[in-house]
Amino acid sequence: MKKQLYIKTYGCQMNVYDSGRMADVLAPIGYAPAEAPDGADMVILNTCHIREKAAEKVFSELGRLRNLKEEKRAAGGDLLIAVAGCVAQAEGEEILARAPYVDIVLGPQAYHKLPEMVAQAERAAAQAATARANGKPAPGQGILNTDFPAEPKFDHLPAPSVSGPSAFLSIQEGCDKFCTFCVVPYTRGAEYSRGVAAIVAEARQMVAAGVREITLLGQNVNAFHGEGPDGREWGLGALCRALAEIDGLARIRYTTSHPRDVDDDLIAAHRDVPALSPFIHLPVQSGSDRILRAMNRGHTADDYRRIIDRLKTARDDLALSSDFIVGFPGETDADFAATLKLVEDVGYVQAYSFKYSPRPGTPAAGMANQVPEAVKDERLAALQALLQTQQVAFNQACVGREMDVLLDREGRQAGQLLGRSPYMQPVHMEAPAALFGALARLRIVSAGPNSLRGELIAAHPPQPKERACA
């Protein structure tokens, strides 16, 4: 009988992808996905360290899992507990010291080692069970791997399993930019790009398995510089052109990109490759040059405005989302006003905004002039109100338009399907279940603050170009 594996994923799409890969490497040694931790033989917490209280959340979840492990042991079974992801990378030793019942701690670069770590942990658990049965103290069992190995893990991972018409494909990892607020360079390690041939082969397999939309993933996805089949380094633009050649691949997205890495070829790809999504997530963090400098972002607010102008010139239906941080150390009212001005100038269809959270070990955490929480709260509320107004206006402007929507989920009610518009808006519609997975042409008939409703015009291959709403 298969053993049951429950993975709880925190944080970004990269972690969602990594969780899938961990399930893939554990399938050959007999683990099948479970929906809940209760009946599971193994639980993995795939953690995120990007903002505060991440570690505390993990420790409180571990407390619950400890109880579950004890219940299972009392009933003659066992539960393997693993902590993966960026909290594991940053606080591995601390986790094993504070929660000695954890069996495995592994960083993001060690997933391909998971089967051997599980085998080791199963052996250790069996020895501990024998010791307990003989009234002897059980030896400590925690296995730790937070190395940044020289050999890239992707070469050792099996082809990812896919389900549904939309899939993530990781092409780049790590970061060398060292923004002063961010833990990623410390938890994910140095920047690394996969080779083009391996990425294209993986994309082909996904399309053969029914995938119509691929989202290319990387902490700095447009810093991609993988070795091409010609032996030269290819950028993201060239990679997108190659992927667009795959028959049946209707839409290509990428995330998360950095303004500094938007190069001429990527802009040209947005002009030339219809399958490339007209929706880009391009985080700017702040509209103040002084704060951008203190953040070590390497560009000004006007550099960012110019990049967007060039992208919109290349593709006039382009729409944007972004990430913002409010209350970075030293941020004044004038700095914050510059952020609001940038938001007004650009106009976002959707965005994420966060209060600055000091991350231990990062330069900004030790900066003077930390902004009081109450000021951060106020600024966050003001920024989110503006962003929400823009999102609602964009959604309203979509009413009456036609667009291609990938129907990738079943609705709550029978006869309903859900999909994502080119701009990532959730779209509801009445449609036969047989259309699941289709790219359907819809007319948008109404809009709410967070979603759209559409009527089917036709289910067909994607249009050469999807027009913007506003």
Ligand code: SAM
């Ligand atoms: N590489 C991307 C970039 O450069 O924009 C961002 C990746 S980061 C994993 C995702 C987002 O988390 C960032 O864009 C930033 O807005 C937010 N973030 C990162 N560190 C943060 C911190 N210390 N406090 C608040 N937000 C943070």
Ligand code: SF4
């Ligand atoms: Fe973090 Fe992105 Fe800056 Fe890298 S570029 S340090 S991932 S915010």
